[in-house]
Amino acid sequence: MDGGGSPTSLIVAHAVGTSVEQLEAPVTTQQRVAYQGAPGAYSEGAALKAVPDGEPLPCEQFEVAFQALTQWLAERAVLPIENSVGGSIHTVYDLLIRYRLHIVGEVNCEVRHCLLALPGVAKGDLRRVMSHPQALSQCDGYIRAMRGVACQAVLDTAGAAQDIARHGWRDAAAIASARAGDLYGLEVLDEGIQDMADNITRFLVLSRDPVISAPGDPRPHKTSLAFALPEGPGRLFKALSVFALRNLDICKIESRPMRSDLLVAAVAPGAGRRFRYLFYLDIVGNLADTAMQNALRHLQEVTTFLRVLGCYPKEASSLALQTVDLPDPIADAEAAGVPDPLHGNDELLFALASATGRSPQQAMADHRTAPAVAYKGLPGAYSEGAALKAVPGCRPLPCEQFDTAFQALSQWLAERAVLPIENSLGGSNHAVYDLLIRYRLHIVGEVMVAVRHCLLALPGVEKGDLRRVVSHYQALAQCDGYFRHLPGVVREVADDTAAAAKMIADTGCRDAAAIASARVGELYGLEALDTDIQDNTGNMTRFLVLSREALITSPADPRSFKTSVAFSFAEGPGQLFKALSVFALRDLDLYKVESRPMRSRPVAGDGAGGRQFQYLFHIDFAGNLAEESAQNALCHLAEFAPFLRVLGCYPCEAEA
Numbered sequence: 001m002d003g004g005g006s007p008t009s010l011i012v013a014h015a016v017g018t019s020v021e022q023l024e025a026p027v028t029t030q031q032r033v034a035y036q037g038a039p040g041a042y043s044e045g046a047a048l049k050a051v052p053d054g055e056p057l058p059c060e061q062f063e064v065a066f067q068a069l070t071q072w073l074a075e076r077a078v079l080p081i082e083n084s085v086g087g088s089i090h091t092v093y094d095l096l097i098r099y100r101l102h103i104v105g106e107v108n109c110e111v112r113h114c115l116l117a118l119p120g121v122a123k124g125d126l127r128r129v130m131s132h133p134q135a136l137s138q139c140d141g142y143i144r145a146m147r148g149v150a151c152q153a154v155l156d157t158a159g160a161a162q163d164i165a166r167h168g169w170r171d172a173a174a175i176a177s178a179r180a181g182d183l184y185g186l187e188v189l190d191e192g193i194q195d196m197a198d199n200i201t202r203f204l205v206l207s208r209d210p211v212i213s214a215p216g217d218p219r220p221h222k223t224s225l226a227f228a229l230p231e232g233p234g235r236l237f238k239a240l241s242v243f244a245l246r247n248l249d250i251c252k253i254e255s256r257p258m259r260s261d262l263l264v265a266a267v268a269p270g271a272g273r274r275f276r277y278l279f280y281l282d283i284v285g286n287l288a289d290t291a292m293q294n295a296l297r298h299l300q301e302v303t304t305f306l307r308v309l310g311c312y313p314k315e316a317s318s319l320a321l322q323t324v325d326l327p328d329p330i331a332d333a334e335a336a337g338v339p340d341p342l343h344g345n346d347e348l349l350f351a352l353a354s355a356t357g358r359s360p361q362q363a364m365a366d367h368r369t370a371p372a373v374a375y376k377g378l379p380g381a382y383s384e385g386a387a388l389k390a391v392p393g394c395r396p397l398p399c400e401q402f403d404t405a406f407q408a409l410s411q412w413l414a415e416r417a418v419l420p421i422e423n424s425l426g427g428s429n430h431a432v433y434d435l436l437i438r439y440r441l442h443i444v445g446e447v448m449v450a451v452r453h454c455l456l457a458l459p460g461v462e463k464g465d466l467r468r469v470v471s472h473y474q475a476l477a478q479c480d481g482y483f484r485h486l487p488g489v490v491r492e493v494a495d496d497t498a499a500a501a502k503m504i505a506d507t508g509c510r511d512a513a514a515i516a517s518a519r520v521g522e523l524y525g526l527e528a529l530d531t532d533i534q535d536n537t538g539n540m541t542r543f544l545v546l547s548r549e550a551l552i553t554s555p556a557d558p559r560s561f562k563t564s565v566a567f568s569f570a571e572g573p574g575q576l577f578k579a580l581s582v583f584a585l586r587d588l589d590l591y592k593v594e595s596r597p598m599r600s601r602p603v604a605g606d607g608a609g610g611r612q613f614q615y616l617f618h619i620d621f622a623g624n625l626a627e628e629s630a631q632n633a634l635c636h637l638a639e640f641a642p643f644l645r646v647l648g649c650y651p652c653e654a655e656a
Contacts, residue, residue: 030055034065034074040158040180046109046203047078060155062091066099069206077206078107082252084200084597084613086134090427091477092204093256093280096226096309103224103310105205113139113194116161116186117173123189128152130160131175133473133493137431139175142193153473153493161186202613204310211312213288219313221286222251225296228258228278228305233622235302236279236593237577237584242298243283244577246291252282252613253576255593257424275424275542275592278305284573287311372397374405374414378498380520382449386543387418390447402431406439409546417546418447422592424540426474432544433596433618436566436647443564443648445545453479453534456501456526457513463529468492470500471515479515481535501526545650553626553649561624562591564647567637568598568616575640576617582636583621586629591620616643625649 033054035043047056057074059065069077082088096103113135117126129136129143130152136143143151152172154160160174165184173189174180181188213221229235243250255277285292287308300306373394375383387396397414399405409417422428436443453475457466463486469476470492476483483489494500497516504512505524513529514520521528553561569575583590595615623630625646638644
């Protein structure tokens with residue numbers, strides 16, 4: 001590869017496998033469409049659907065696709081924004097603010113996962129399954145049925161197929177699209193293996209120039225925007241009222257921790273610290289219409305920051321839709337096969353024993369002699385530190401999966417569970433939100449833990465010896481800037497930060513380093529080559545403390561409390577505004593709003609020939625359930641919410 005051209009040109013050329021001169025040559029016949037991933041990725045299919053005669057341009061990272069479009073190396077970029085199972089793509093939301101590009105369209109693509117292997121390989125030959133972490137989680141039920149097969153996380157579904165073909169691995173299979181199998185000469189051992197049949201990803205189409213729509217355009221449009229609000233109760237209610245007053249329907253709301261000033265003092269005295277959010281909205285409406293223009297002028301009066309990200313036609317769907325009743329989250333839980341808390345402990349004990357390195361008999365004996373706090377990960381993980389902070393002097397109980405921690409608590413193998421719910425950079429933990437609905441447990445507390453990443457390697461290894469860095473994919477993303485000082489070093493994904501360190505210690509790899517906590521280095525005999533390597537020094541994770549019994553509060557308790565609820569509502573303009581009004585009318589401040597696609601019916605018709613996601617909303621509000629105002633607010637909400645569940649009322653973490 002030639003050395004000329006801009007840094008972005010070099011990066012994109014590397015991803016495509018071409019020269020900078022070829023990349024920067026004028027395009028005369030086809031539009032280049034940037035996407036993230038290798039050829040055969042689902043994003044490539046979305047790019048071809050969005051621009052059928054375009055030339056797909058694969059990029060290794062989401063940001064490279066943004067840069068390719070910004071620097072005129074592509075005419076469009078097509079990037080995923082949300083999945084009906086996995087939820088929102090936080091990185092893309094952040095990049096929409098960082099880059100001055102415009103949303104000009106959207107496409108929905110069905111995700112049909114296949115199990116791919118080299119010709120002649122049978123399922124009985126497999127010892128590992130490789131794919132992106134989200135694809136692995138979306139096929140969790142299928143993988144569990146394959147006894148003795150380990151999961152290996154990589155950066156891309158198509159990249160997993162590419163690696164198997166390149167290295168000739170006959171003990172491995174990839175979870176990817178059928179097209180990836182065709183491209184890399186792999187055979188389909190099984191298809192449609194995802195746990196949820198209706199698995200849909202929504203992609204945004206980006207351009208350097210906005211779409212200028214006409215007032216008379218008969219097509220239904222969406223307008224996407226981002227805004228920030230001053231602190232105080234009822235602020236979000238006021239912001240959403242500008243659309244409800246004009247009968248403009250909100251089809252999506254997303255809150256993201258702000259990149260600067262991540263933590264601010266809470267309004268209520270003694271409430272400690274809280275995340276500060278940027279809100280993203282998708283509204284059904286055309287910017288050329290007077291109602292939408294007036295709504296944005298009104299919104300500008302109550303916000304501290306406002307940006308229109310794009311106005312674009314809604315995608316029309318040609319796929320058949322079934323008419324079904326409003327989704328029921330309780331039915332979702334039953335369909336998911338939640339274990340009976342009185343039966344089935346044996347399999348769970350084996351899972352816990354595997355994570356702790358003890359026999360099932362020892363695991364049960366530990367349970368009987370000492371209280372335990374379940375967490376996800378290996379000893380040394382940040383979650384273990386959160387467990388020790390939440391319940392000082394406890395016996396942390398490591399679990400391989402979030403689901404295992406919920407089961408351990410449900411089946412009386414632990415007294416508490418401490419699990420991450422959101423990170424100031426990575427955003428919300430979708431899996432935990434879903435499990436809060438599936439299991440009848442209660443939130444009884446919260447803890448905030450600072451994330452301080454270290455570069456860990458075997459004693460005597462220097463940075464110049466490194467050829468790869470291994471960690472959880474979120475930790476790798478949080479140290480992206482640091483990698484620029486490690487030229488030629490490849491990133492590898494592991495299930496857990498502590499697991500990456502343990503792998504290096506167990507195998508004696510001297511060309512690899514792990515990104516993890518300093519405590520992990522001490523546990524596994526690794527040395528810190530560098531400390532505090534995360535790009536943002538204010539990297540914080542908020543953890544929830546769960547119990548089988550709810551916390552019974554008193555109106556005389558002087559501490560500041562938070563109440564978490566989940567609810568759904570019927571479709572129609574102003575419904576979310578109506579839901580939030582029950583809190584605003586009583587001066588109850590909202591800490592957090594999260595929308596999650598419904599598990600039983602994530603996608604439905606929108607009445608105009610298109611499709612839109614169906615959401616369950618999670619809200620944290622400032623209030624003690626023992627007080628009349630909080631009780632009245634929930635009674636008011638229950639009047640029009642088809643589903644409402646209180647997840648817990650608990651003290652806000654006091655600021656240290």
